Amino acid sequence: MMGGSSFGRILLLLSFCLIAAMLLWAPSQAVKIFMVIFVSSICTVLVVTPTTMVLAARAGAIDYPGGRHIHQIPTPRWGGIPVAAGVFAALLMTSTHFMPNLKAILIGSIFVLTAGVLDDWKRISAGTKLFVQLAACVVLIMDDVHVTLIPHAWLWADIGNWIITIVWTVGITNAVNFLDGMDGLVSGLVAGTSAIFFVLALLLGSSMLAYCSLALFGASLAFLSFNVKPARVFLGDGGSNFLGFFLATRGFYGGWAKNDPIVSLFIPILLLSVPIYDMIYTTVARIATGKVTSFKSWLEFTGTDHIHHRLEALGLTRGQVVAVICFLNMGVGLGAITLFEARTYGGVALIFQAVCVYTILALFETLGAKRKNAMPQKV
Numbered sequence: 001m002m003g004g005s006s007f008g009r010i011l012l013l014l015s016f017c018l019i020a021a022m023l024l025w026a027p028s029q030a031v032k033i034f035m036v037i038f039v040s041s042i043c044t045v046l047v048v049t050p051t052t053m054v055l056a057a058r059a060g061a062i063d064y065p066g067g068r069h070i071h072q073i074p075t076p077r078w079g080g081i082p083v084a085a086g087v088f089a090a091l092l093m094t095s096t097h098f099m100p101n102l103k104a105i106l107i108g109s110i111f112v113l114t115a116g117v118l119d120d121w122k123r124i125s126a127g128t129k130l131f132v133q134l135a136a137c138v139v140l141i142m143d144d145v146h147v148t149l150i151p152h153a154w155l156w157a158d159i160g161n162w163i164i165t166i167v168w169t170v171g172i173t174n175a176v177n178f179l180d181g182m183d184g185l186v187s188g189l190v191a192g193t194s195a196i197f198f199v200l201a202l203l204l205g206s207s208m209l210a211y212c213s214l215a216l217f218g219a220s221l222a223f224l225s226f227n228v229k230p231a232r233v234f235l236g237d238g239g240s241n242f243l244g245f246f247l248a249t250r251g252f253y254g255g256w257a258k259n260d261p262i263v264s265l266f267i268p269i270l271l272l273s274v275p276i277y278d279m280i281y282t283t284v285a286r287i288a289t290g291k292v293t294s295f296k297s298w299l300e301f302t303g304t305d306h307i308h309h310r311l312e313a314l315g316l317t318r319g320q321v322v323a324v325i326c327f328l329n330m331g332v333g334l335g336a337i338t339l340f341e342a343r344t345y346g347g348v349a350l351i352f353q354a355v356c357v358y359t360i361l362a363l364f365e366t367l368g369a370k371r372k373n374a375m376p377q378k379v
Contacts, residue, residue: 030207033094037211041090041218048082049226053233061121063234075231077120079223080239083187084113086219087212087246094211102212104143105249108136112173112245116238126299129237133173136245137166147252149265168268169248175275176244177237178282182308183229185322190243191220192330193271196337197250200267203340209250216246229319247272263339266351270336274329277358278307281365310365332357 056062056076063075088106115132118124140146146165150157180186194217201210220243226232235243251268269276282305286292292301311321335350 033207034210034214036093037090037214038218040093041086041215042222044089045082045086045219045222046225048085049079049223049233052076052078052081053226056120056233059121061117061236063236073230076233077236078117078238079227079233079235080113080116080120080237080242083219083223083235083239084109084242086222087215090215090218091211101140101143101145102208104139104145105212105246108139108249109242109245111136111139113238113242116177116236116241118238120236120238127296129241130170130299133170133241133245134166137169140169140249141165145249165252168252169245171279172248172251172272172275173241173244175272175279176247177240178306179275179278179308179325180235180240181304181306182318182322183231184224184227185308185325186235186240186243187220187223187227188322188326189274189329190247191217191224192326193247193333194220194250196271196330196333199337200340203337212246213250216243216250229322244275267336267339270339270350270354271333272329273332273354273358274307274325277361281362282306307361307365314364314367328357328361 053076056078059078061077063077091102091106111132115124115129119129141162147161147168149164150160176186176190179189194213197213198210198217201207201213223235223239227235251272282303283292283298285305286298286301286303291303292298307325308318308321311324312318316324332354335354339350
């Protein structure tokens with residue numbers, strides 16, 4: 001069966017309906033392309049995922065229960081392969097409409113995906129994965145895919161923009177990877193974020209950005225049919241790193257505003273506020289408690305102190321935690337649409353609003369951490 005649940009079958013039926021609508025009636029070439037991208041990304045994931053699950057099981061790329069893992073049964077890890085296949089297939093269907101520099105983004109994402117898939121199979125060091133991510137960033141920069149926050153008139157502007165590009169891309173890639181700890185969390189968060197990126201692309205008039213965002217939205221949405229609780233397959237490091245990398249490139253490829261650095265800087269920050277917040281919170285908390293004392297220890301540290309763990313400690317079920325995080329990111333991320341229209345002053349207000357929201361969340365999470373530490377440990 002193609003779909004992993006009734007949700008998957010509904011998506012498949014929706015895809016066939018969209019194909020029929022496209023063949024019978026399409027108001028414009030752009031709409032037809034959008035429909036092709038959305039349908040092909042969904043169908044590819046629904047078809048490829050079952051095969052990938054079998055291959056992962058035979059190869060031994062399995063996540064077993066125990067330790068910091070909260071699932072109950074052995075689960076294949078290679079979910080990143082069908083998600084990437086869905087994105088690539090959708091974009092290859094519209095090869096004549098490739099956005100400039102898309103080849104560099106796809107090559108870089110393949111680097112990151114491959115390292116993650118290998119890690120899901122045989123385990124590789126955190127340093128090796130970081131090296132691959134840096135190499136993927138170099139591929140982007142060599143093809144002129146980078147942020148342009150620092151004006152070219154400034155001395156060393158190019159080097160500054162390259163450094164920001166590397167920090168942003170590596171940071172978001174790992175922040176999304178760190179969030180991958182509950183069924184449906186990352187795939188749901190990425191689907192919602194991609195939908196907002198798609199709306200912003202339409203407002204911006206960037207069909208190329210819209211193509212990539214829609215492909216990512218369709219692939220993530222289809223994968224949810226296999227990844228919602230109880231998950232039949234996990235994204236694994238390959239999938240979460242791939243999604244993080246691809247989302248990161250959406251953030252600095254929008255050209256959000258000319259001559260308005262506040263808008264250009266804060267639109268992607270609002271859209272990816274949850275993973276950014278979680279990385280900042282956990283980093284500060286680990287340094288403050290002495291759990292992390294160097295960059296190497298920060299890179300290699302794994303724990304149960306991320307936002308989903310802390311919300312669960314407050315008494316929420318895992319389904320509720322996933323819903324809260326996805327709606328939180330959507331709620332704050334929708335502010336990016338307002339920021340796109342409001343420009344500078346509205347941007348400052350929206351950023352201050354986001355800071356207030358996450359400050360309140362941090363207080364609740366601190367309470368959850370205290371409750372978790374105060375609970376008697378099972379022997």
